[in-house]
Amino acid sequence: EDQVTQSPEALRLQEGESSSLNCSYTVSGLRGLFWYRQDPGKGPEFLFTLYSAGEEKEKERLKATLTKKESFLHITAPKPEDSATYLCAVRITGGGNKLTFGTGTQLKVEL
Amino acid sequence: ETGVTQTPRHLVMGMTNKKSLKCEQHLGHNAMYWYKQSAKKPLELMFVYSLEERVENNSVPSRFSPECPNSSHLFLHLHTLQPEDSALYLCASSQEQGGGYEQYFGPGTRLTVT
Numbered sequence: 001e002d003q004v005t006q007s008p009e010a011l012r013l014q015e016g017e018s019s020s021l022n023c024s025y026t027v028s029g030l031r032g033l034f035w036y037r038q039d040p041g042k043g044p045e046f047l048f049t050l051y052s053a054g055e056e057k058e059k060e061r062l063k064a065t066l067t068k069k070e071s072f073l074h075i076t077a078p079k080p081e082d083s084a085t086y087l088c089a090v091r092i093t094g095g096g097n098k099l100t101f102g103t104g105t106q107l108k109v110e111l
Numbered sequence: 112e113t114g115v116t117q118t119p120r121h122l123v124m125g126m127t128n129k130k131s132l133k134c135e136q137h138l139g140h141n142a143m144y145w146y147k148q149s150a151k152k153p154l155e156l157m158f159v160y161s162l163e164e165r166v167e168n169n170s171v172p173s174r175f176s177p178e179c180p181n182s183s184h185l186f187l188h189l190h191t192l193q194p195e196d197s198a199l200y201l202c203a204s205s206q207e208q209g210g211g212y213e214q215y216f217g218p219g220t221r222l223t224v225t
Contacts, residue, residue, distance in 0.1 A: 004153070031212075032211070032212060032213075034213055034214075036216075041218075041219075041221070042218050042219070043115070043117075043201050043203075043216030043217050043218050043219050044154075044201075044216045045216070046213050046214070046215055046216075049211050049213050087154070089154075091212055096159075096161075096166065096167070097142055097159065097161065097205060097212055098156060098159065099214060100153075101153040101154040102153060103151065103152065103153050104153075
């Protein structure tokens with residue numbers, strides 16, 4: 001069965017304290033791994049898509065990487081405005097356009 | 112309007128009511144989705160419409176009835192709901208065949224069933 005597991009469930013950082021969020025997946029065939037940011041009471045906001053192992057993408061303080069079994073979202077020198085829940089999702093071979101989501105990592109960045 | 116819009120943003124309904132949620136996408140996409148988001152659970156895919164045809168129905172109870180009159184609009188008709196149906200209902204859209212398949216979400220409708 002296809003599975004997406006995110007860790008940790010919650011993370012508290014001081015402003016400027018870099019860290020990484022993990023998304024591990026067990027799927028039959030990966031067609032894409034997606035990262036989203038979700039603020040309270042809002043819909044998820046698309047961040048990145050990664051398609052193959054070794055691929056990396058960056059946006060401001062965020063950098064997403066992909067291996068054959070997991071993805072990391074690295075946050076460099078975070079600011080309080082980076083506080084949100086970060087979701088990852090996978091699209092699999094034969095799954096059409098369906099995305100399977102993890103439960104997310106709730107990040108809080110404090111001054 | 113830009114992106115994906117949803118109305119209403121908040122809805123409180125009794126178990127015997129009938130109501131509808133509306134979604135509109137302004138991105139020119141050809142696929143639309145309904146998701147349910149409950150606390151501490153992953154997003155649950157409910158329905159998928161591709162080129163206005165329903166292509167997925169994830170064992171959703173019949174008290175939820177989707178409608179996609181065209182590629183820009185999606186509705187979720189609700190009737191005789193249960194308290195456990197209280198959740199955030201999210202609409203999303205994506206571009207198939209030539210797009211990256213990333214889905215763009217609306218702000219959601221917070222539904223409370225009393």
